[in-house]
Amino acid sequence: MRIALIRQRYARSGGAERYLAQLLAALAGTGHGVHLFASRWTDPPPGVILHxxxxxxxxxxxxxxxxxWVAHRMTRRGGFDLIHSFDRTIRPDIYRAGDGCHRAWxxxxxxxxxxxxxxxxxLNPLHQSLLWLERHLFRGGCRRIIANSRMVREEILRYYGTPETAIQVIYTGxxxxxxxxxxxxxxxxxxxEERGAGPDDRVVLFAGSGFERKGLRFLLExxxxxxxxxxxRVWVLGKGNVRRARSQAVRLGIADRVLFAGPVADPEGWMAAADLFVLPTIYDPFSNACLEAMACGLPVITTAANGVAEVMEEWRTGSVIADPRDVQGLADRMEAYLHPAQREERAADARAAAEAFPAEGHLKQMLAVYEAVVRGAGA
Known part of the structure; x- marks a missing residue:
């Protein structure tokens, strides 16, 4: 197949970005003609044709x-078998709602x-634009919608009345x-030791760009x-308002405990070195970083507004708090999981849960959707 994939900005840092890089490489590796349409990109995988x-x-x-609009015009003129968008665009064949439902957010x-x-x-023009594009997609603007969690699927159904048969849930691999x-x-x-942590340190890891939405302030509190x-110690990976977060840490008297590492090329090394992964997010369709942390053997604490909570088991793979504002409840759970015995007991459970979602299985599911949509278009 000749496949067009659309993403406004393509990079390698960040959970969503790693997911797309993984999918692009896998599709190119299976012999498909893979074309990426983007306004900016960094270090694309080999075998991908860039536009x-x-x-x-x-x-x-x-x-x-x-x-x-321009991505729509370019892809429609390209004679592709399939157009798969990862951003809110116009009339793709498949839209992956990886950013969730904007109205719900x-x-x-x-x-x-x-x-x-x-x-x-x-009233903000940006939100109005995103909502207009979202409404177009969820009310017949594409052949198939892929949600990365049941949470997102239910939001789309509730807000837009989309036919249930148009939405398929495929968890990230x-x-x-x-x-x-x-x-x-x-x-x-x-x-x-490479990251400045000693044998007696207890390390909490946070990874996510957009500190406001990901709930960094609740973790610091x-x-x-x-x-x-x-x-x-707290290690913070990703992009966000570091000045505001650092000021909060100073006010709380914990500035000496917090390291802002920014976007990193090797998140797996940070995860393997930490003791606990915490993401008290306000809204996250399905945090890839949480699943990656579980694969590294880290228990995860997150919120019910994170689609990854659907694949977690309370007190085995981590904990889910109902509201990110419950900072005392968050602190209590963190204390429990930071006990060395707890971490070692939960590491195998976290890894086992992640093993149910291998990247190879995800690729097979995606290819099955591609083939079904192409067959439907040619019927």
């Missing part, structure tokens, strides 16, 4: 709308932040060869309440 999509400069909403943020100003969000527990205690000790744990 630069020009977009209008200026405000974010203009970039979003111009990319959607806006409602969730308004509920959590409880600010009167949040009621004005929908994880590269189990890349993300795995440390091979030995010596390897783990070396990974920790919870750490501020954990005075009883000595040698506690």
């Amino acid at each position: 630069r999509v020009p977009i209008l400069p200026g405000p974010a909403f203009l970039r979003v709308l111009s990319f959607a 806006l409602d969730r943020r308004r509920m959590v932040e409880a600010s009167p100003l949040r009621a004005l969000d929908r 994880v590269d189990l060869g890349r993300f795995h527990p440390p091979r030995s205690r010596a390897v783990r000790a070396a990974l920790r 919870a750490v501020g309440r954990m005075r009883g744990i000595r040698h506690l």
Whole structure:
């Protein structure tokens, strides 16, 4: 098949970005003609044909709308067997709702932040543009919608009345060869030493770009309440408002415990070196980083507004808190999991849960959807 894949910005850092890189490489490796349409890219896999999509400069909403329109025109002229979009665009064959349901995110943020100003969000041209494109896609603008969690599927059904038969849930796969527990205690000790952690340190890892949505402030507040744990460290990976987060850490008196590492090329090394993965997110369709952490043998604490909670088992692979604002509940669970015996007991359970979602299985599911959509188009 000649397959066109659409993503406005392609990079290798970040869970969603690693997912797309993995899929592109796998598709190219199976002999398909793989074309990536993007406005910007960094280090694409070999075998992928690149097409630069020009977009209008200026405000974010203009970039979003111009990319959607130009990508549509370019892909429709290309004679492809299948067009698969990973961004909100116009009339692709398949849309993967990896960013979730924007209406659900806006409602969730308004509920959590409880600010009167949040009621004005929908007047923002960017939100209006995203909602317009979302409405187009979920009300007949594509042949098949792929949701990465049941949570997202239910949101689309509830907000847009999309026919149930149009939406399929396919959980993200994880590269189990890349993300795995440390091979030995010596390897783990070396990974920790490289990152400045000693044998007595208890390390909490946070990974996610967009600190506001991912709930970093709730994690820092919870750490501020954990005075009883000595040698506690927090490693923060990803992009976000570091100045604001660092100021919060200073106010809480924990600045010396928090390391802001930024985007990293080797998240698996950080995961293998940590003791616990925490993502108290306000909204996450399905956090790839959580699944990768589980594959590395880390117990995970996240929220019910994260689709990955569907594949977790309470107190075996980690814990799910109902509300990210429950910082005391978050602190209590973190204290429980940071006990060395707890970590060792839960490592095997976390790894076993992740092994149910290998990248190879995900690719087979995706190819089956591709073939079904192509057959349907030719019928």
